[in-house]
Amino acid sequence: MSESVLAEINNHNKSSGDTSLIAEALGWVGDNVVHPAVNTAAIEPWNALAGTVNLVGRHTIGQEMLTRCDLLEVPQSKFLSPQWCVQSISSGLAMVVPYGIAGKATGGSLRSFGKWAQAEGTAAQFLKSEKTASILGAAIYDGLRETRPGETHVGNALGGAAGFFIFEHGNALSRNVGTMEKIQARVVTGVLGASAQHSVAHMW
16 A cells, blocks of 8 residues: 555544544533533523413413423533533523523512612611622522422522522622632632532532
8 A cells, every 4th residue: 555545544534533522522512511501591591481480370371371491411410520610610600691680680679679668777778788689589590490300499599599698708808809819709709609509409
């Protein structure tokens, strides 16, 4: 066999190997980064909304009103493993969307209740607190969202409150530091919050 033919075969094998490695890397990113983010930012919030609307619909008109979506498949990973950390960071970044909406909605409801009840002093400050709204919003949203294996709605609600309690304290501590220190503090408290959320949710 000539040297040119051997060189062509080697180049083809190398190219196939490179393509296989790229495909494997893209598949890993899709499974552990993209899918958890899409589930957390879009599919889980939609299912939580659908579950709530359907519950009301079944009681009022006797039928479900919104169709739920299937979650994208995410590989099971061991708690605190590198893969779990990657999935948690991806989900944590995507969680800004539903948590932000839940926190704003809860904050608005608390302030409206405070005005209706004519709350004053400490009660009024509590009802106007963004930290209070964020923690309660996280608890309400996590309590409504679809449960994963080993979770319950009550556990999720308590876990969401615990996780956001840590995250909000991290935000408060990082308020008066530089940009890099702020990012580092929020990453650390985000990981601690996710760990607390997971641990508390699986205790109930």
